Amino acid sequence: MTHKQKAEQSITQPSSLSVPFFWPLQYQQAMIEEGMKVASDNIKFVSEEMKLEHDLTPKLATPNTLRLDLRTMALREYGKPVEGNIPTLVDAPHAGHTSMIADYHKGQSLIETLMANGHPHVLLTDWKSATPDMANLEVDNYLEEMLTVIEDLGGKVNLVGLCQGGWVSAMIASRFPDKVNSLVLAGAPIDTNAGDGPIKNMAQESPMSFYEDMVATSGGLMPGRYMLQGWKNMHPEEHYFKNYVSLYEHIDDPEYLSKEESFESWYENPIDLPGRWYLQVIQQLFKENRFAKGEFVGLGRVLNLNAISCPTYLLAGKDDDITTPEQVLAAEQLISTPAKDIRKKTVPxxxxxxxxxxxxxRETWPEISQWIAKQ
Incomplete structure (x- = not known):
């Protein structure tokens, strides 16, 4: 073989020495790069997890103004009054979380949906966290402030009650039927004896001393963090494992992180409740079911659901284990609204x-919004 042929062979057929020598170096470099990526992701994950747990505060997604600043709530106003238009008042849940649930994220907001479907003037009850001087407030105090809001809005509203805001709305409609043009009860526990959900069972099986002790040891308040821990423990795998796995898998997805931060700013920042109010609700509504039985006294009178005759929409979640569908839909048999004016829907x-x-x-609330606008 000539020198030229040997030279060509060295170019076209690499020496066998290059195989064991080159590939380990390439593999090592890949490991370094992958290791750096893992390290970077770990740093991002820890930083984001700390942010989600400790550094976020709830914010309403849609621009609004403060219409009233009351003791129990700030009344948020969206849009402006329109002559001849009945305002729509959203009574947010008052069960340990802020009212951000009704105005969660741009493109994913109940307030935004209402305004886009026939409601130029929408109001939201933005419930305040209870302070020690509010420890002795009762249900009546909250009904009084709801009445103040309605009077400030002209004396008549379309009332949209969410969860515990639903039974408050139903109480207002029972006590002052002429002030409610239409009523939406979404995930609202009206008949707390109906169905077989964990909240119903816990409320009925746990002695009142259990709830009284929590309030007594917290200076007369029911701390939101206690309730948050209870909700998490209902689904421990989801809150203590799956959420972290999902966060790690989406650590480089800005859209996912934005929505996750919005959710956690709401979920991880519970509000405190007046202890006396809380114990009254547990005893009289969830243990004794007085409202559904026509035995609850609100603002000096026994409240009877049969006094409600306005158009009513009942919305339930098929897999809702906080307020089972039966607790919501039972209202149909308790109010006096004609069947033709009652709508009901159970959604996945x-x-x-x-x-x-x-x-x-996307699929249900536009229909509800348009239904309200026609009443």
Whole structure:
């Protein structure tokens, strides 16, 4: 073989020495690069997890103004009054979380959906966290402030009650039927004896001393963090494992992180409740079911659901384990609204999805909004 042929062979057929020598170096470099990516992701994950747990505060997604600043709530105003138009008042849940659930995220907001479907003037009860001087407030105090809001809006509203805001709305409609033009009860526990959900069972099986002790050891308040821990423990795998896995898998997805931050700013920042109010609700509504039985006294009178005769829409979640569908839909048999003026719907999903789920906001709430606008 000539020198030229040997040279060509060295070019076209690499030496066998290059195989064991080159590939380990390439593999090592790949490991370094992958290791750097893992390290980077780990740093992002820890930083984001700390942010989600500790650094976020709830913010309403849609521009609004403060119309009233009351003791129990700030009344948020969206849009402006329109002559001849009855305003729509959204009574947000008052069960340990802020009212952000009704105005969660741009493109995923009940307030936004209402305004886009026939409601130029929408109001939201933005409930305040209870302070020690509010420990002795009762249900009546909250009904009084709801009445103040309605009077400030002209004396008549379309009332949209979400979860516990639903039974408050139903109480207002029972006590002052002429002030409610239409009523929407979404995920609202009206008949708390109906169905077989974990909240019903816990309320009925746990002695009052259990709830009284929690309030007594917290200076007369029911701390939101206690309730948050209870909700998490209902689905421990989801809250203590799946959420972290999902966060890690989407650590480089800005859209996912934006929505996750919105959710956690709401979920991880619970509000405190007046202890006396809380114990009254547990005893009289969830243990004794007085409202559904026509035995609850509100603002000096026994409240009877049969006094409600306005058009009513009942919305329930098929898999709702906070307020089972039976607790919502039972209202149909308790109010006096004619059958032709009652709408009812059970949609896929759980409790929170009724108010902030993208599917329900896209497929169901536009229909409800348009129905309200026709009343």
């Amino acid at each position: 999903g759980g409790h929170i999805g009724l108010f902030m789920g993208s599917r329900t906001l």
